Amino acid sequence: MLSGYKGALLHIDLTKKTSKCVPIPEIILRKYIGGRGLGAKLYWDLIPPEADPLGPENVFMVLSGPLSGTMAPCGCKHLIVTKSPASGGWLESYSSGLISSEMKFSGYDGLVITGKAEKPVYVTIKDDAVGFHDARHLWGKGAFEVESYLKTNFHPDCGVITIGPAGENLLKCGCVGSEYFRKAGRGGTGAVMGSKNLKSLAVKGSGGIACADIIKIHSLIKDNYRDFKESPVGKARHRYGTPLTLNITHPAGMLPTRNFSAGQYEEAIGKIDKDGVADITIRQRACYGCFLSCSRMTQVSEGIFEGLKIEGPEYETLAMLGSNLAIDYLPAIIKANYLCDDLGMDTISAGVIIGFAMECYERGILTKEDTGGLELSFGNYEAALELLKLMAHREGFGAFCAKGVKEMARSFGQGTGDFAMHSKGLEFPGYDPRAAWGSAITYSVTPRGACHRRAWPPAKEVLGDVNPFTTEGKAEMVIGLMNENSIMHSLVVCDMPGKFIPLSVDDWAAYLNAVTGLDYSDQDLFDRAEMTETLIRRINIREGLTSKDDTLPVRVFEESHPGGPSKGKVIGKDNFLKMRAEYYLLRGWDTKGVPTDETIGKFKFDEDQAVTI
């Protein structure tokens, strides 16, 4: 087997409570690399188009990559691939923790989970021993308690993924947690676990990962660390972590404020930004195997939430549960973060849902009667906190919000769809596309829906010298960024080190070659990214998604921001369609976004052996 890989998947059938080791041919690993690429191949082969995302026929995969469990910067990511409850199409969601490494130490590159357990279960994997355990006593419990239970009763160093009540209750924003505060947040991965009656899964392996050239890996890490330490971005990110992003998006006018009514939130500065978070930081934290240590432990030092401690909050949470709700009280955001993490709910989607409800409330579309007495005015953090709990448990007005903004707007009518901030049913993250138009493309064509992690255009349009208010060259720019991330997500490494050190695809190829002993060039990896993105597009087309789904709410096209650099500017739907058409063309897809026969032929998908389980 290729160095760095185990060459096997573990198939777990929850219906039959059986498991078996499934070899993956080396040729498939060479072609699809791992993570996102391999996930696309497995999705194509294993998930039938007719599968209900929340039915037993959906497949829930946890995948690693060739760099997982090695010392490569933040090689501790895992990704979950499954059919999306939010969009009905492709979904992959990343998080960090120990599970990807422990899977490999146990002898597997990934887990493929099918079926549905008759009653709530948790699964333990210790090398080749797979255990199915009654989880009825854990059902309904918060993710923190369940993870602690596994660490106490199974193994203190196990890698574990867990859902909270939100996943059990099949929320489209139900996420899968790992290492307590890390989340595969988006698109409803937690709901898929919940639908399978799988509360938690823990892995502990006793084996190791052989690499072609360990000495080379050691020296790459030292070089990268030296670069990181000397880089101004690295220094700033090490000091402030992602909360620093708020101090970038606010001046750029892209900080979601009051359900994306505005792009700036003056109250944020000094309160819920880099300085606000730095003031209550008690310790630097790192993901497993990563020298960046961009995470931090914070503790509320006064007020009604005094003593509350979390790892975080990260930028997205500060934006979506802060400025987007006009909440400038950091302890309340930390409380919301804690609740979401324990309830197993995505802070991004939850923030957009509450922001949407608040706007509807302020417009009179929702009344206090509808909300069960909640006064959902912007800034009312007590109401927001209450609503988070109601949503996760599907109680009262929370049961309605649990559906996500797409369906909420469908119920309301009255033009609310214009400001229901989502694409493909996945709520917007923390960058308003109107202040840098590249995100308009990213949010609309990212396979899982509105997402900032498959490409991060602010790197070019805000931190770089690309004009944010033009359509020129944006499709090409986004493809470049997406391909880079696609590569990192196939190696399975975090995309932060790439930005913070920074590292190029060449640098990542050096790691991959030191691990596998192969000789990938950066071009080889870019070609694979093109292939992977086209395969995922084929998946979405097969699932029935069309170019009609590659769109954004009217607010983004037609409304302009009241202030900031984007004041008075509108993208306009025609401009958007122009960028999208360019994107399709450059990908080798037709005008409807369907990959052409020529493009498909280029990647020789039909020559691949199908993976079967």
Next chain:
Amino acid sequence: MGNRVLVIKEENCTGCRLCELACSSSKEGIFIPERSRVKVIGDALEGWSQPTVCLQCEDPMCMAVCPAEAIFKTATEDGDPFVQVDKDKCIGCRRCSTACPFGAIIFFPKSMAVKCDLCYGAPKCVEFCFYDCLHFLELSNKASEKRNKKISALTKKACKEISDRELFRRRAIFSPVASKTSRQGHH
């Protein structure tokens, strides 16, 4: 040089566990934290962590109990003292592991005692600890003496606590089985 010890400034630990990966990859040639001589403990929910590693005791319990005389005291080329296991002599009885109050001895494959040997004077864990948690520092004779006394006192205290706790467990689990063995001899 000649009196260096591993010093842990636990407040600086980020929980990245690169020390384990560096240790295992340099010692075993593969990434296998299970076989790392340095082990990170902690609680991610509470947000703390710290490495733990052999203290290279002046009067090691592991050495005292080894029936095969496989454990001995030696020094790096620069004279830094450390406790070493002679693989050829080790019989895999695990008495050393039972005796070490600090959990510093691991076993693999199956039967061999393995512990930190300071990488013979250039510890890899320190080399890859980027946030100044693990250090390899020279101690003055006075400081060294003080440290040895403290570790010796702690060892005594730990032994008492371990024996208090273990006594009942061992009695309950192993003693009944052992009694049965004696019965079998008297028909």
